[in-house]
Amino acid sequence: MDQAVLRVEDLSAGYGSRVILHDLNFSIRRGEVFVIMGVSGCGKSTLLRHLIGLQSPLAGRVLLQGEDFWARDPEARAALQRHFGVLYQSGALWSGMTLRENICLPLAAYHPYLSQAELIELAALKLALVGLAGCDELYPAELSGGMRKRAGLARALALDPEILFFDEPSAGLDPLNCQALDELILQLRDSLGASIVLVTHELPSIHAVADTCLFLDHQSRTQIALGPLAHLLDECPHPTVQRFLRRGVSPPKESSP
Numbered sequence: 001m002d003q004a005v006l007r008v009e010d011l012s013a014g015y016g017s018r019v020i021l022h023d024l025n026f027s028i029r030r031g032e033v034f035v036i037m038g039v040s041g042c043g044k045s046t047l048l049r050h051l052i053g054l055q056s057p058l059a060g061r062v063l064l065q066g067e068d069f070w071a072r073d074p075e076a077r078a079a080l081q082r083h084f085g086v087l088y089q090s091g092a093l094w095s096g097m098t099l100r101e102n103i104c105l106p107l108a109a110y111h112p113y114l115s116q117a118e119l120i121e122l123a124a125l126k127l128a129l130v131g132l133a134g135c136d137e138l139y140p141a142e143l144s145g146g147m148r149k150r151a152g153l154a155r156a157l158a159l160d161p162e163i164l165f166f167d168e169p170s171a172g173l174d175p176l177n178c179q180a181l182d183e184l185i186l187q188l189r190d191s192l193g194a195s196i197v198l199v200t201h202e203l204p205s206i207h208a209v210a211d212t213c214l215f216l217d218h219q220s221r222t223q224i225a226l227g228p229l230a231h232l233l234d235e236c237p238h239p240t241v242q243r244f245l246r247r248g249v250s251p252p253k254e255s256s257p
């Protein structure tokens with residue numbers, strides 16, 4: 001059975017006539033953490049925008065559950081996008097609203113038949129899921145950076161997405177909060193069975209959460225490695241990939257006689 005929730009075929013991504021990435025081919029499976037990595041400026045965010053349907057391919061296709069996303073009409077595309085949850089870098093919360101209101105907003109828009117009490121209960125559930133039980137009435141400004149990320153995540157989870165996208169979620173977080181976010185990512189994968197697409201260059205995160213890794217190369221403007229982390233570490237011959245994954249690790253010292 002084909003377990004791919006999202007598949008990219010011969011994708012070229014870019015802006016106007018400027019090709020940022022070309023000939024991308026990969027599948028994201030149900031319930032896996034798929035990590036996209038590469039140096040700054042190589043096109044990770046650009047690729048993400050193509051995956052969530054904010055930008056149309058210069059060439060090739062993005063298939064969501066087997067359906068060619070851009071071959072559908074705008075209404076069908078919007079319906080497909082409901083399978084996505086996106087955690088934006090800042091958390092993208094409305095500052096003038098409490099966390100409960102922030103989460104109820106998308107819920108009410110898509111589920112107009114829910115009562116106020118049901119909306120409040122669902123918002124509380126989403127907050128509990130990210131470890132913010134009881135924070136319903138707080139405003140974003142009252143939260144720490146790590147809590148704000150979690151609240152953004154609770155909002156991204158509002159519509160029970162099948163695929164969650166994170167673009168460098170650990171930016172601006174201290175190591176402890178980064179680790180907590182990694183644990184939360186694994187918990188969401190395991191409890192919700194969601195697929196998670198994560199853009200990151202944090203080695204501890206990559207080691208902690210990655211099921212499959214995609215490495216984008218700035219120079220050749222395409223993918224140069226795809227597979228489990230162990231495969232990239234042990235079998236990928238590309239020096240760029242090895243340098244990236246082994247940075248900060250000193251080579252083994254020669255033993256003195």
Ligand SMILES: Nc1ncnc2c1ncn2[C@@H]1O[C@H](COP(=O)(O)OP(=O)(O)O)[C@@H](O)[C@H]1O
Nearest residue numbers: 015018020038039040041042043044045046047
């Ligand atoms: N809206 C845009 N219009 C034109 N070029 C862009 C736009 N956004 C990003 N770029 C260019 O695309 C390239 C890849 O950017 P980006 O996807 O943000 O890389 P990354 O996320 O890997 O750091 C960069 O050279 C950047 O300048």
Ligand SMILES: [Mg+2]
Nearest residue numbers: 044045046167
């Ligand atoms: Mg980026």
